Amino acid sequence: MIAVLRRLGSTVLVLLGVSLIVFLLLQLVPGDPARAVLGAGATQESLAAVRAQLGLDKPLAVQFLDYLGGLLRGDFGRSLTVNQDVSQLLLPRLENTLVLTGAALLVCLVVGIPLGILAARHQYGLFDRISMFVALAGACVPVYWFGLVLVGVLGLSLDLLPTSGMYNSRNPGGFEDLLAHLVLPAFTAALVPLAVIARMSRSVFVDVLQQDYIRTLRASGLSEASILWRHGLRNALPPIVNIVGLQVGYLLGGVIFVEVVFGWPGLGQQLYTSITQRDLPVVQAGVLFVAVAFVLVNLLADAAVGVLDPRSRRAVRA
Amino acid sequence: MNETEAPTGLPATAPTAPEVARVPRPRRGQPPARPSRTRLAVRAFARDRVAVVALAVLLLVVLASLFAPLLAPFSPTAGDASLRLQGIGTPGHPLGLDGQGRDVLSRLLWGGRNSLAVAVVPVLVVFPIALLAGLVAGYTRGHLGDLIMRLLDVLFAFPLVLLAIALAAVLGAGLGNVMLAIGITLIPYMARVAYTTTVQEVGKEYVEAARASGATTRDLLLRELVPNVVSALLVYATTLCGLMIVVAAGLSFLGVGVIPPTPDWGIMTSDGASVLLEGKFHVATIPGLVILVVALSFNLIGDGLRDALDPRKQTT
Amino acid sequence: MTAPLLDVQDLSVEFHTDGGVVHAVSHADMSVPESGILGLVGESGSGKSVTSLAVLGLLGTRRARITSGRILFRGEDLLQKSPAELRALRGRHIGLVSQNALSALDPSFTIGAQLVEVLRRHQRLDRRTARARALESLQLVALPDAERRLRAYPHELSGGQRQRVVIALALACRPELLLADEPTTALDATVQKQILDLLLSLNAELGTAILVVTHDFGVVSHLCRTVTVMRRGRVLEAGTTERVLTAPEHPYTQALVKAVPRLRLGADERAVPRQQRRLPEFTEVLTAVEG
Numbered sequence: 001m002i003a004v005l006r007r008l009g010s011t012v013l014v015l016l017g018v019s020l021i022v023f024l025l026l027q028l029v030p031g032d033p034a035r036a037v038l039g040a041g042a043t044q045e046s047l048a049a050v051r052a053q054l055g056l057d058k059p060l061a062v063q064f065l066d067y068l069g070g071l072l073r074g075d076f077g078r079s080l081t082v083n084q085d086v087s088q089l090l091l092p093r094l095e096n097t098l099v100l101t102g103a104a105l106l107v108c109l110v111v112g113i114p115l116g117i118l119a120a121r122h123q124y125g126l127f128d129r130i131s132m133f134v135a136l137a138g139a140c141v142p143v144y145w146f147g148l149v150l151v152g153v154l155g156l157s158l159d160l161l162p163t164s165g166m167y168n169s170r171n172p173g174g175f176e177d178l179l180a181h182l183v184l185p186a187f188t189a190a191l192v193p194l195a196v197i198a199r200m201s202r203s204v205f206v207d208v209l210q211q212d213y214i215r216t217l218r219a220s221g222l223s224e225a226s227i228l229w230r231h232g233l234r235n236a237l238p239p240i241v242n243i244v245g246l247q248v249g250y251l252l253g254g255v256i257f258v259e260v261v262f263g264w265p266g267l268g269q270q271l272y273t274s275i276t277q278r279d280l281p282v283v284q285a286g287v288l289f290v291a292v293a294f295v296l297v298n299l300l301a302d303a304a305v306g307v308l309d310p311r312s313r314r315a316v317r318a
Numbered sequence: 319m320n321e322t323e324a325p326t327g328l329p330a331t332a333p334t335a336p337e338v339a340r341v342p343r344p345r346r347g348q349p350p351a352r353p354s355r356t357r358l359a360v361r362a363f364a365r366d367r368v369a370v371v372a373l374a375v376l377l378l379v380v381l382a383s384l385f386a387p388l389l390a391p392f393s394p395t396a397g398d399a400s401l402r403l404q405g406i407g408t409p410g411h412p413l414g415l416d417g418q419g420r421d422v423l424s425r426l427l428w429g430g431r432n433s434l435a436v437a438v439v440p441v442l443v444v445f446p447i448a449l450l451a452g453l454v455a456g457y458t459r460g461h462l463g464d465l466i467m468r469l470l471d472v473l474f475a476f477p478l479v480l481l482a483i484a485l486a487a488v489l490g491a492g493l494g495n496v497m498l499a500i501g502i503t504l505i506p507y508m509a510r511v512a513y514t515t516t517v518q519e520v521g522k523e524y525v526e527a528a529r530a531s532g533a534t535t536r537d538l539l540l541r542e543l544v545p546n547v548v549s550a551l552l553v554y555a556t557t558l559c560g561l562m563i564v565v566a567a568g569l570s571f572l573g574v575g576v577i578p579p580t581p582d583w584g585i586m587t588s589d590g591a592s593v594l595l596e597g598k599f600h601v602a603t604i605p606g607l608v609i610l611v612v613a614l615s616f617n618l619i620g621d622g623l624r625d626a627l628d629p630r631k632q633t634t
Numbered sequence: 635m636t637a638p639l640l641d642v643q644d645l646s647v648e649f650h651t652d653g654g655v656v657h658a659v660s661h662a663d664m665s666v667p668e669s670g671i672l673g674l675v676g677e678s679g680s681g682k683s684v685t686s687l688a689v690l691g692l693l694g695t696r697r698a699r700i701t702s703g704r705i706l707f708r709g710e711d712l713l714q715k716s717p718a719e720l721r722a723l724r725g726r727h728i729g730l731v732s733q734n735a736l737s738a739l740d741p742s743f744t745i746g747a748q749l750v751e752v753l754r755r756h757q758r759l760d761r762r763t764a765r766a767r768a769l770e771s772l773q774l775v776a777l778p779d780a781e782r783r784l785r786a787y788p789h790e791l792s793g794g795q796r797q798r799v800v801i802a803l804a805l806a807c808r809p810e811l812l813l814a815d816e817p818t819t820a821l822d823a824t825v826q827k828q829i830l831d832l833l834l835s836l837n838a839e840l841g842t843a844i845l846v847v848t849h850d851f852g853v854v855s856h857l858c859r860t861v862t863v864m865r866r867g868r869v870l871e872a873g874t875t876e877r878v879l880t881a882p883e884h885p886y887t888q889a890l891v892k893a894v895p896r897l898r899l900g901a902d903e904r905a906v907p908r909q910q911r912r913l914p915e916f917t918e919v920l921t922a923v924e925g
Binding site for chain 1: 468469471472473475476477478479480483484485487488489490560561564567568571572573574584587588590591594595597599602603605606609610613614617618621
């Protein structure tokens with residue numbers, strides 16, 4: 001119970017720190033942020049207006065408290081380029097990003113973990129060597145490039161799958177249309193974390209299979225299936241869940257590239273557009289959203305480990 | 319996130335602090351009973367065929383980039399519009415030409431300089447900083463150490479790629495700013511590895527033994543601890559170089575990295591994206607493959623290093 | 635005289651390592667009579683544990699190879715059996731009490747769940763019956779508060795209690811043979827004796843034959859009727875415990891036995907200060923004699 005409270009307390013602290021860093025991002029802009037936003041030809045009045053809108057005319061500490069207060073009220077500022085509140089602009093896109101990330105995560109779990117387990121089962125065998133080398137190479141693939149290759153080969157040359165957007169623009173279908181549009185981006189986003197999860201699942205599993213209790217189970221005549229998928233998986237799961245939680249971070253980062261390549265109308269694509277337009281409030285809020293999502297996912301992962309592991313606290317040997 | 323966790327927000331494949339040499343070094347005044355640790359490691363590395371091949375590939379790429387002015391047949395920035403988008407195998411242009419009629423091979427060679435520098439320089443600069451922070455936090459276990467680790471926890475809340483993009487975006491494009499952005503992004507990851515290894519090593523019996531035999535703190539730090547932490551960090555840094563090649567090129571791809579028309583593998587990939595619709599795949603494919611091969615080489619070298627620095631796998 | 639329950643004949647096992655071939659066991663013979671207790675003694679690396687793993691068919695297929703011999707269990711050669719036949723045999727007819735009591739139980743499942751799974755694997759039992767049988771097994775090994783322990787996780791038990799559960803698991807299906815691989819090494823001295831006494835009483839009650847693998851002559855003299863001494867993969871000597879202890883034939887055993895009686899003298903003359911009733915480890919004796 002105390003451990004849970006401590007964990008929650010540290011999460012709050014981390015979130016506070018996160019908002020401070022996101023706030024400070026604006027201070028990192030070389031020179032006058034207002035000029036950076038408007039460009040060299042801006043008039044004094046418009047500069048002053050932007051400064052006032054960003055709150056730059058007040059002392060730093062006051063600015064931060066204002067910012068924090070705004071966040072708590074759900075006010076993330078106003079876009080400088082689109083006449084819209086940032087939250088209005090970003091929330092629907094966040095939803096789209098979560099759809100894509102969720103689908104990619106599903107691919108990672110369904111393919112990555114079993115791959116790692118099978119490799120561990122045949123440790124040093126041919127399957128292990130080949131699949132783990134491929135996974136290492138997969139972990140090195142530039143996502144944006146892989147996306148382009150898929151667009152080129154499967155989309156443009158073979159015309160198998162849609163390569164852009166979430167729905168067919170002329171004839172938007174329902175769930176099926178969404179699924180078809182999801183395939184390429186989800187697989188692209190999943191590639192690197194999948195490879196990492198496979199490699200780490202393998203090493204966790206190799207470790208588990210060497211434990212004394214596995215030998216006890218074998219000596220009790222249990223089937224390999226039960227040893228692998230019941231006892232092995234059950235014991236490997238807590239560290240694997242932690243690993244997956246951390247890999248969601250890479251997924252959330254990589255999704256930015258994927259959304260740009262596949263024209264997926266999510267947070268990442270908006271972030272990209274706003275960066276090019278130097279729409280700093282949108283960039284700030286976008287970064288904040290993703291970071292908060294990542295922190296919450298890891299909180300969830302820790303909670304899951306607490307539930308999964310009867311000893312509740314076990315060193316993560318990943 | 320608790321402290322025992324390995325910094326695995328990364329696609330890097332050496333996320334846990336790797337197994338490192340923990341052989342007690344010979345006491346001062348006694349001749350070493352066996353060859354030096356470095357020599358043993360080099361020997362072990364040389365036996366690892368995969369790692370040696372990866373090192374050779376990497377050296378080849380580095381040398382080719384260094385000697386780009388001599389090797390590149392054409393200018394990396396000036397194009398010949400009449401040959402625009404000619405494919406692989408065009409006479410005089412073995413790797414073809416891009417959308418502006420520039421020679422892909424020449425851009426690849428010149429681009430290597432930026433792409434490698436942007437990835438490797440930050441790792442080299444952050445290395446001593448992270449080492450110091452990790453040692454201080456891990457060895458003293460005091461308020462300063464606590465503070466350092468709390469700060470790093472906050473930075474860990476940002477996915478690596480996102481933090482790099484955000485920093486690069488606010489700092490503005492350009493070689494120096496990208497290096498700065500990547501450097502800041504790297505600090506928590508590298509410091510965490512230094513910290514974890516330090517804590518692990520301090521808890522081990524040989525440190526206890528050294529203490530009991532009257533070693534001073536300075537002796538202990540320099541002779542026992544630092545070599546082990548450096549080894550661990552070295553393995554991790556090598557892997558990180560591979561990852562940073564991909565990330566740095568990604569920043570350029572998004573337009574927050576190196577500024578065009580400066581050649582860079584990420585920019586070349588991004589250039590290729592725009593001509594993909596014209597059915598020309600080579601412009602995007604070639605630089606992407608190079609990034610992949612270089613990143614993979616760094617990872618394989620990192621794996622080889624990890625094994626080579628593990629005394630259980632060394633043989634005299 | 636009837637045929638022994640377990641009869642290992644001319645067994646040789648090789649390991650293929652990076653450094654070459656290691657002959658872990660060379661032409662070893664040994665036998666365990668019905669309801670008998672055999673001590674298999676040797677220092678680490680002598681091949682005693684490998685032998686017991688070979689009996690269970692758990693050597694792991696990749697690097698270990700059995701190059702000669704037969705392992706007759708109830709007259710049938712285990713080396714000729716298929717993996718599925720061996721699985722059906724393990725836990726049902728041969729149980730294992732493994733080395734490290736503390737880590738020999740799956741930490742993620744309750745003790746009841748582990749017992750029930752093994753029982754249902756080998757005998758067609760419904761859940762209720764299996765649970766009742768699991769409880770019986772725990773009572774058999776004199777685990778206090780057995781009913782409640784069924785729902786406990788291994789980490790909630792002490793080392794001695796866990797070893798009792800491991801024995802209960804091995805005996806759940808009432809096998810004819812129990813392999814006990816260093817059954818007391820990981821335990822406190824006082825608990826060691828309790829576990830040995832438990833094994834003795836189970837042997838008397840159920841008639842379960844036991845093959846005890848140990849480096850500890852104290853265990854042998856407490857438990858075993860016959861003993862086989864191994865060193866470097868070879869059997870040096872075999873016989874009744876009394877004969878081997880009083881009139882050892884091989885110089886290696888003699889060296890050992892010469893060291894043993896000295897420990898029975900007054901406390902001030904003990905060569906190795908150790909816990910009471912526990913004789914020195916094999917290797918300690920050797921260094922005392924050879925060095």
